[in-house]
Amino acid sequence: MRDHLILLSCLLCFSLGALSCQDKVESDVLARINEYSITEVHFENAFKEYYFRTGRAISANPSTKLSVLNAKFDNYVLATYAEDKKLDKTEAAFQKRGEIERRVLNEEYLNQIILKDIQVSEEELNQYFVRFNTTLKASHLFANDLTSANILYERLKNGESFEKLAKEVFQTPYLANNGGDIGRFTTDEMDIAFEEAAFGLKVGEISKPVPTAQGYSIIKLTDRFTKPILSKNEFAIKKAEIASYVYKKKKELATREHLYNFRDNLEFNSEVFDALWNKMNENYSSAVSKDSEFISGLKSDEILASYKGFEFTLEDFSTEYRFTPLSLINAIEGKDGFENFVIGTALRDYLFKNAKEANLQDQPLIRESVDETFYSYLAQQAIEDLKKSISNTDEELRIAFQKNQE
Template sequence: MIKQYRTVFKFICIFLLLISHTFQSQQLALPKEVLAEVGTTKINTTDFVTRYSEYILASGIKDNIVTRRAILNNMINETLLRQYDDNKKIFDNPEYKKELKWAEKQTVLAFLKDRDIYAKMKVTEAELRDAFYKTNLKISARHLFAETEEEAKSLYQLLQTGQDFSTLAKQVFTDSTLRNNGGYLGFFSWGDMDPTFEDAAYSLKPGEISKPVKTQFGYSVIKVEERVPNPLLTETEFLKNKKHIERTVRMRKRGIAEAEFVSKYFNAGKVTVDEKILSKTLDNLSYSTADLVESAPKELTSGVLVRYQNRVYSQKDILQRINAIPFFHREKISSVKALEATIKGLVLQDILFGLAEKKGYTKSEEVLATIEKYNSNIFLKYKRAEVAEAKTFPESDVRKFYDDNPAYFKNEDQINIQEIIVSRKTFADTLLEKIKSGSDFGNLAFMYSKRSWSAKNKGVMGFADLSKFGGLKDTLSKSEVGNIIGPVKIQDMFGIFKVLGKKTGAIKKFDEVKNLAEKLLRKEKSKPIMEEYITGLRQKTIVKWDDNQLSLLTVN
């Protein structure tokens, strides 16, 4: 979990380095064990050395007096913000409390992974030498992509019966390059691609074709074209790169090791969910995405929503658990599928947290220290937002920001397309050939498209914001008027699209976006806003530090 800790320290220190300014307080000789005093609060030498050492380790910066002063200044600023200012609004904020609890649980779970998974992973000499060889072996390959295993198996069978990659690539890829080059990926090295994709590719000889390979994106059928090894590999080079290779191998083994560990305690396929109660639960999530104010839930449905082994959860239990999740995670639960995945994640979390408790990890000094650092991090985030929110600007400043940054206030670009939606890809391919042969797109849409309201209009959708087209928006935005796109798989259907027209979004009027402009201006001015605020706190609080003692400290 060292990497996790370094990230916390680095974030906190960098955040406060942004608001650091030169010392304007009293430089005085203090007791040896005290490096600075903020009001009646003492910053001990040992606390500074710990903080500074961790920052040096995480950032890679060499020890120097300027950075020492900056880190001490950060610690003084933190003390001023937390102990010498009114923070009641933050401490009473329900979302702040949720983030603290969430960080606490995630830290315990990260420690469990570190101790029970990562620390026990072994990397053999044979694995290191194999990885060294692969890093010096370039492979060129082509592939066919499918979203489901069934589709991938079908592609594999077609290849076995004599179909070629060039023909099939035109059917499965929407990317014009892959469509036209037979799915050719060019040369790549070990570490460039998805690990499971690479493992399969590196196991093939030139000309061999893999069975369907499951990757993080879907399924691929792979054909290796060439293997080009580095002919001059030496033992000296292996030893020189051994530590780096070991880190890489460990990172690649993490996912497999985690899955093996989790499988000992949890099987997602055995979680039973009442579909009727689940569908009602999504509508009953007791929060508002607009203002984060929790509202009274609708009438709850009785009965068991989720069951796993001896664990039982009602709808009320699940709603309470979800509402305890921080908003930035909670807002992603926008579908029944996402809700079900979240519920299974919560069940797994309960199991692993219970395991960590039995092992005593929740009381580990290392865990408690990290939780405290996360708490500080979260507090600073909320404090910065509170200070920025309280700052107001003259309307002339806001208008100047608006005038200087028109891209921020532009209406979204719009596009008008025609569509044909059908249920079978083979039929979509047939229609596409008809269009290429001169058949009228609109007439085909009228006769065959499954979406009745657009079919009546010969497939014409009318102008709409690009964002409404989801995963297609980038492809559509890059396409010229008149271009044909597809067939594209959309859930269980296949679509063919024609770009009819485009509109560039106009700049919104100032009065429409005045509040947004002021919010963005606050963000741009966050550093001077915070500097001004801390200067005000320093003027009300006596701050002392010993610069001579700071420079003489021994830091390992």
């Protein structure tokens, strides 16, 4: 509690000092600190984002709005503190800014360019209304990769049973002993690609390997039940909700299709890839720590991989590697895992370059999104820095312990 009060006191003194240098605030600016301003439009957008993120569970009254405004302003106070301490000039901050820019621009490129023509028809709304009132029962066989899934599919075509193959692929006793049975489910309860494939099957029919977020599934539909009476009134009540769901689902499926197409058609230069893997593997500690000298040593104009005219060089890889979160680097397992990692960095570079070519970085809302996300990062760094300046004596700790023990 003492640490929390000291931290708030530091922030209060700092914010009052920063605000005192402002002579006046424009009529549409609600708050300002140094170069940071919260305008009415900016605040309303922030409030709407918070409102929907909480599932519309908050009341849009003055008190709630003031709380959101204060939280937004606190972020700016902390970000300004971080800048005064040069926390925005560190290598970690540089990497975080690059990571944020890529995430925001790549997402916007998908939304504004790749997915811009997605619409939901009246026929699709009717189909999904029926789906939401339909229960399926299915079995599946799982494989980690497409090659293994295709082998399983060929064995099924040659007469081997789901029951036999399930015993081979599953370690979970129930799945192994029940032919991969996953029970009953309806819309929005399974991976969307799995669900889409299952609803497209007739009872007794078997699908080809379906790529899901986990790997590949071969699905066998064993039962289907649809509520016998569906009314127009029910449809009218659910229509808006169904439309929102279908739109999001179509976007997700289209995104996956785009990513899978890139992955399946990316051509590697095997010699360059093998040399890169060996270098990363032999210098593991430098690689996982993103040592600057090691990363600089990776730079080369040699082409690591290509996709329909797009060339991904070793220099491109070194740049993307620098902006990759350590959690993803630490998750790499073996050469196959590294290949998937390279595919991911190549895709990120491909989307980012296309987004820049489309000048998405010049759109005000995109610039604001990048800045706001980075300010939040700086705010967190400021909090960590302030915490380091707070210390407790042994006597203070003893007194606090005695007060709080039950």
